[in-house]
Every structure is written in structure tokens, then in C-alpha cells.
Amino acid sequence: xxxxxxxxxxxxxxxxxxxxxxxxxxxxxxxxxxxxxxxxxxxxxxxxxxxxxxxxxxxxxxxxxxxxxxxxxxxxxxxxxxxxxxxxxxxxxxxxxxxxxxxxxxxxxxxxxxxxxxxxxxxxxxxxxxxxxxxxxxxxxxxxxxxxxxxxxxxxxxxxxxxxxxxxxxxxxxxxxxxxxxxxxxxxxxxxxxxxxxxxxxxxxxxxxxxxxxxxxxxxxxxxxxxxxxxxxxxxxxxxxxxxxxxxxxxxxxxxxxxxxxxxxxxxxxxxxxxxxxxxxxxxxxxxxxxxxxxxxxxxxxxxxxxxxxxxxxxxxxxxxxxxxxxxxxxxxxxxxxxxxxxxxxxxxxxxxx
Numbered sequence: 611x612x613x614x615x616x617x618x619x620x621x622x623x624x625x626x627x628x629x630x631x632x633x634x635x636x637x638x639x640x641x642x643x644x645x646x647x648x649x650x651x652x653x654x655x656x657x658x659x660x661x662x663x664x665x666x667x668x669x670x671x672x673x674x675x676x677x678x679x680x681x682x683x684x685x686x687x688x689x690x691x692x693x694x695x696x697x698x699x700x701x702x703x704x705x706x707x708x709x710x711x712x713x714x715x716x717x718x719x720x721x722x723x724x725x726x727x728x729x730x731x732x733x734x735x736x737x738x739x740x741x742x743x744x745x746x747x748x749x750x751x752x753x754x755x756x757x758x759x760x761x762x763x764x765x766x767x768x769x770x771x772x773x774x775x776x777x778x779x780x781x782x783x784x785x786x787x788x789x790x791x792x793x794x795x796x797x798x799x800x801x802x803x804x805x806x807x808x809x810x811x812x813x814x815x816x817x818x819x820x821x822x823x824x825x826x827x828x829x830x831x832x833x834x835x836x837x838x839x840x841x842x843x844x845x846x847x848x849x850x851x852x853x854x855x856x857x858x859x860x861x862x863x864x865x866x867x868x869x870x871x872x873x874x875x876x877x878x879x880x881x882x883x884x885x886x887x888x889x890x891x892x893x894x895x896x897x898x899x900x901x902x903x904x905x906x907x908x909x910x911x912x913x914x915x916x917x918x919x920x921x922x923x924x925x926x927x928x929x930x931x932x933x934x935x936x937x938x939x940x941x942x943x944x945x946x947x948x949x950x951x952x953x954x955x956x957x958x959x960x961x962x963x964x
Contacts, residue, residue: 701861702741703963704854704942706869706935707734709752709824710952712774713781716826722952733948733959737828737868740964746864747794748829748836749857751935752820753871753928755840760802760853761810762795763838769816786822791835794865798839798857805856807849812840820870834866841930848911850930854937861963867938869931873957874922880953884921888955891922899936899960900944910936932960939963 711721715731754773768790772782802809821838842849860867873895874888894916898909910933913919923929939962948959
């Protein structure tokens with residue numbers, strides 16, 4: 611849509627309205643490349659799962675002793691360079707990013723112009739260089755999963771969740787076989803419950819497109835253990851800021867926290883008429899998300915009073931991952947590394963603690 615909307619055929623507009631169907635959660639069979647290996651052999655993913663188990667033990671030790679898990683030592687296969695036990699681990703940043711539409715850019719979707727897609731993909735590919743050291747794990751909060759309480763994936767080998775429809779068959783063959791980490795998931799639950807926030811676990815849940823699309827671009831080797839965390843139904847912004855605050859210690863334990871959503875998400879209004887709406891809300895968000903912590907939290911809690919807020923987000927699930935990221939950021943101020951568009955509609959990304 612955007613500047614190209616008038617020339618696009620009607621079927622594309624229908625697909626744009628459909629691609630984020632929030633209720634369809636169909637987990638399809640894995641692609642042939644994920645078939646079990648012959649007896650007596652092991653896959654690279656199995657090796658990474660084993661590495662994730664070692665990571666979990668490191669996280670548990672770090673939490674029990676009051677220190678950072680694996681402080682000063684990169685224990686995961688993704689780590690680059692030799693271990694340096696004398697080096698203290700530095701706090702990792704927190705990110706809120708736009709994940710785009712459906713299975714792009716791995717399948718031609720027609721969602722956004724080639725230039726818009728290239729710019730967003732280039733930004734997402736750059737994310738792996740953001741942490742100053744290789745993360746021991748990733749915790750991703752996607753707009754596409756809601757539960758009665760914040761819930762974590764606990765599978766050691768999470769499946770794919772193809773939570774979109776109406777796209778070419780190749781859209782349902784995309785893989786991103788990153789290992790999970792049951793121990794990191796347990797640490798997430800412990801932190802939440804320690805803050806008085808009830809938490810759940812889901813051993814069957816896998817990675818939805820809010821997780822696997824940006825992370826497949828950022829980490830194509832799928833070699834970092836990854837845990838996904840749901841939103842909490844009700845979508846209360848203050849509750850999600852509190853969830854982020856509870857999870858902040860993970861940043862000192864080698865966990866890269868990633869919120870995945872969109873700063874504009876109104877599927878009934880993708881087109882030129884929405885350009886001023888997206889611009890007004892995005893400008894408000896850029897100004898207020900970069901405030902000092904107390905003021906930032908106050909303003910984000912009242913996000914629905916912002917200019918064009920409910921036009922930009924009739925339902926706020928795509929904005930709430932930003933609240934979790936901002937809560938985990940603590941007193942780190944936001945930077946805005948990406949300001950792009952899709953269908954000509956303004957989008958932005960936020961980094962904290964860079």
C-alpha cells in the first residue's frame with residue numbers, strides 16, 4: 611500500500627488483512643531437512659541442544675551464587691574466540707524491533723516495496739553485531755503469543771509455528787532450528803515468580819513468525835539457544851513493564867532480550883490514508899520511549915492517550931513487546947537505530963543499553 615497502494619491488485623489487499631490472523635496457530639510438520647538422523651549419528655542441532663544444557667547449568671550456578679551466569683566465560687558454541695575467565699561479563703542490550711509481515715523476506719509476499727523490505731532486512735541482519743559479546747541465549751517476546759500468565763517455551767528443540775495463511779507453500783517450509791533452553795526458561799519463571807508475577811510453561815509451543823523471521827535474519831546459523839515468552843492476556847502496559855523489570859537480571863547473565871512487534875499495526879488501514887496516523891504516533895513514541903526511566907514508564911503506561919494511538923493500534927499486542935523491553939532496560943535510555951516504512955507507513959526500532 612503506501613505510495614504503491616492504488617496500483618496493487620485487490621487480492622494483495624485481502625492477503626494483507628489476513629496475514630496476521632491472531633487465532634490461527636497451525637504447527638505444520640517439519641520440512642524433510644529436519645528428519646531424524648540415522649541411528650548412531652548426531653545432528654548439529656542435537657549438539658547445540660547439549661550446549662544449551664551446559665548453558666542452563668551455568669545460568670543456575672550464576673543465579674544461585676548471586677553472580678552472572680558464566681561471568682567472564684563464553685560457554686556456548688556460538689561464542690567467538692577463546693574463553694577469558696578473568697573478564698567480567700558486561701550487561702547485554704535490550705531491543706524492540708519490527709518483524710514485518712508474514713514470511714517475508716524468505717518468500718515473495720508483496721508486502722512493502724523491495725526498497726522497504728531491503729532496508730528492514732538489512733537492519734534485522736545487523737542485530738547479531740549489537741551485543742558486545744556473543745549472547746549465551748536469546749529471550750524473545752513476540753506479539754503473536756498471549757496466555758493468561760506470562761508463559762515460556764520449555765522445549766529443548768522448539769518446533770515452528772506457522773501462524774499465517776494464504777501464502778505460497780514455501781512459507782510453510784521455512785525452518786529456524788535454534789535449540790531451546792529449559793534451564794533458561796526455568797530462570798525466566800523464577801525471576802517472574804520472585805517478583806510476584808505468576809508464570810507458566812509450555813513444552814509444546816514453538817517459534818512463531820514474530821520470533822523466527824527476525825531471528826533467522828539476525829542469526830541464520832540458528833546456533834544460539836532461544837526461549838520465547840508470551841504476552842499476558844489483558845495487554846495491560848503497566849503489567850508488561852513490570853514483567854520486563856523482573857527479567858532485567860538476565861542481561862547480566864548473557865541473555866539477549868528481544869521484543870518483536872510493530873510500532874504501527876492496523877491491518878484494516880494499510881494505505882496512503884494512514885500515513886499521517888502512523889507518522890503522528892511514531893513521532894510520539896520516539897519522543898517518549900527515549901525519556902529517562904520513570905518518565906518513560908509513566909508515558910508508555912498511558913500510551914493510549916497519544917496522538918492517533920488507537921488508529922495506529924486498534925489492539926495493542928504489537929506494541930506490548932516494547933513495554934517488556936523498556937521494563938528490562940532499567941535506567942538505560944533508548945536509541946532509535948531504524949526508522950523505516952512498510953507501505954509508506956512509519957515504523958521504528960528501539961535499542962536500550964547500547
